[in-house]
Amino acid sequence: MNAKQRQQADPEDSSRRNTGMRTRGRAARVVEGVLRATGEELCRVGYAAMRIEDVAARSGVNKTTIYRRWPSKVDLVSAAIQQFKDHTTFIDTGSVRQDLRESLVTLLDLNKDRKWQGIIQMISSHTDPEVNTLSDKLRDEQHAKRVAMIERGIARGELPPATDPSLVADMVIGAVSRRLLSFRQTIDESYVDAVLDVVLTGANAIEPSAGKSVRSPAVAARTQSVALKKNPRARTK
Numbered sequence: 001m002n003a004k005q006r007q008q009a010d011p012e013d014s015s016r017r018n019t020g021m022r023t024r025g026r027a028a029r030v031v032e033g034v035l036r037a038t039g040e041e042l043c044r045v046g047y048a049a050m051r052i053e054d055v056a057a058r059s060g061v062n063k064t065t066i067y068r069r070w071p072s073k074v075d076l077v078s079a080a081i082q083q084f085k086d087h088t089t090f091i092d093t094g095s096v097r098q099d100l101r102e103s104l105v106t107l108l109d110l111n112k113d114r115k116w117q118g119i120i121q122m123i124s125s126h127t128d129p130e131v132n133t134l135s136d137k138l139r140d141e142q143h144a145k146r147v148a149m150i151e152r153g154i155a156r157g158e159l160p161p162a163t164d165p166s167l168v169a170d171m172v173i174g175a176v177s178r179r180l181l182s183f184r185q186t187i188d189e190s191y192v193d194a195v196l197d198v199v200l201t202g203a204n205a206i207e208p209s210a211g212k213s214v215r216s217p218a219v220a221a222r223t224q225s226v227a228l229k230k231n232p233r234a235r236t237k
Helices: 003-009 011-017 021-049 052-059 063-069 073-087 096-111 114-125 129-155 165-182 189-204 217-230 232-236
Strands: none
Touching (some): 096 114, 114 129, 114 165
């Protein structure tokens, strides 16, 4: 079999042996096509029902090529999640409100694309044990980014020192994700602005009691729960 025959028999193998921008560009297009198809299939059927065969058909890439690069469905979805992470860049505008706004608007924009919509829905559903660890890690990372935005705002004096950064982050993303993901409603930037108005105004209204620190209801509830476990009789006092 000569070189031309080998290329016709396995063009993918031939392209892997070649070098240069053309090959790298083709490989990048294959990866992009497969990961886009993965997100779109996640949006269509969810993780549990997603099949590599359907991803291959949607992307126009041979199934064996997909398995060669991503040996399992978990590996393929992990790559899609990593690509999603790469689109959620670090934000630091110098304003806590603008930081949070850009973070939320980015989420709205990504959710308009079925590729990212499938990833976002999977991450939010928390119903697939095989990818829960990956989803939890990504959610924790996104939460930590928003907490850091609020902590920077506190340090700049935009929010009171008594502000609970985690609580504010939960309230901001909770309002948006509830409508966007739970109810599948279309929301726009005006809704984001309204959420930020309410949450940040409320946070700025917090005033420490004389000589006492202010705790969020969530922190207070956890503290009370621990106390009751140590002393059950305290419940009746």
